[in-house]
Amino acid sequence: MTNVLTEADRFLLAARLEGYLGHNREAVQILTEGLNHTPGDVRLLQLRGVKRLIARDVRGALEDLDQAAAGLAGVPDEIEFYRTVIERDVINILLGRLGRIEAQHPVVDEASAAATKHLSRGTLHASTWFHLGVARYLVRDFVSAGEAFEVSRSAALDDHQIVAALDWQFMSWQRAGMGDEAVWLLSHLDAVSYDPEQLDSPCVPNSLKGCYVQRLRMYRGELKPEDLLRRDTEDSLALATLGYGVGNWYLSHGFTAAARRSFDRVLELGDPTTLGYLAAEFEDQNCESRSFVSSP
Numbered sequence: 001m002t003n004v005l006t007e008a009d010r011f012l013l014a015a016r017l018e019g020y021l022g023h024n025r026e027a028v029q030i031l032t033e034g035l036n037h038t039p040g041d042v043r044l045l046q047l048r049g050v051k052r053l054i055a056r057d058v059r060g061a062l063e064d065l066d067q068a069a070a071g072l073a074g075v076p077d078e079i080e081f082y083r084t085v086i087e088r089d090v091i092n093i094l095l096g097r098l099g100r101i102e103a104q105h106p107v108v109d110e111a112s113a114a115a116t117k118h119l120s121r122g123t124l125h126a127s128t129w130f131h132l133g134v135a136r137y138l139v140r141d142f143v144s145a146g147e148a149f150e151v152s153r154s155a156a157l158d159d160h161q162i163v164a165a166l167d168w169q170f171m172s173w174q175r176a177g178m179g180d181e182a183v184w185l186l187s188h189l190d191a192v193s194y195d196p197e198q199l200d201s202p203c204v205p206n207s208l209k210g211c212y213v214q215r216l217r218m219y220r221g222e223l224k225p226e227d228l229l230r231r232d233t234e235d236s237l238a239l240a241t242l243g244y245g246v247g248n249w250y251l252s253h254g255f256t257a258a259a260r261r262s263f264d265r266v267l268e269l270g271d272p273t274t275l276g277y278l279a280a281e282f283e284d285q286n287c288e289s290r291s292f293v294s295s296p
Contacts, residue, residue: 005093008038009104013093015047016086022273024055042071046128053131054273058138058282065132069148077108077125077155108157126156130165134275137168138282142176145169159192163212170219171248189216211238215245225249225262240270240277247280259283 011034031048049064133148149169173182247262
């Protein structure tokens with residue numbers, strides 16, 4: 001059976017490809033063109049919001065992601081694929097092999113979740129609310145950020161999205177001065193399946209799930225900041241993700257100078273496309289980063 005590509009699908013694939021090449025501003029331009037053709041398309045808005053985040057247009061990202069989240073109520077949730085799947089689809093499209101591409105809108109249900117378990121990086125709804133939470137966090141609207149991460153966590157199907165939303169929700173509530181609520185959140189890690197011995201081993205690759213689990217375990221007092229810093233030296237994604245969490249831990253405990261060193265290390269050695277790097281960048285630029293709790 002040949003899969004049908006909509007006009008929006010083609011703009012999405014083109015924008016993702018530009019993003020993989022590191023051309024995020026060009027991806028934004030493609031998505032803007034797509035929205036001129038299909039105004040209000042939630043998936044185009046969501047991806048443009050994500051690309052605007054990476055391109056450091058946080059206010060633009062916030063506008064797009066707010067609009068995308070508001071439009072999700074009438075849109076069935078669907079699987080989002082990893083880069084390898086998208087690249088393979090683009091190649092098959094160019095070669096005219098439309099019968100070999102993945103279904104572009106696999107609705108989230110038990111069957112599709114099982115069939116795409118190793119191909120999926122999450123779902124549209126969870127991803128939209130998660131990135132909206134990040135955008136709100138970066139503009140220091142910590143209470144609203146926590147609310148977005150709560151919705152993301154509720155919509156998430158896989159452990160990676162769950163622990164990511166849980167971690168950022170914890171940080172948001174801490175920064176909002178909601179310390180007791182933030183500590184209560186950490187008990188939700190017990191519902192996530194992971195092997196502490198593997199995560200504690202420096203031989204295990206640092207997947208994003210592993211990074212977030214380690215950050216959450218640090219917040220719970222099961223790991224020390226230096227435990228995380230010993231594991232991030234060979235992976236720029238892990239360095240940025242773990243390093244920002246460590247900096248946030250130092251900041252929450254009043255060690256401002258150590259927090260600054262952690263953020264600076266992320267900016268020196270981390271992957272600039274990661275959320276940890278982006279957050280460290282905003283801490284560095286924001287003079288209020290010296291104050292842990294947001295202003296009333």
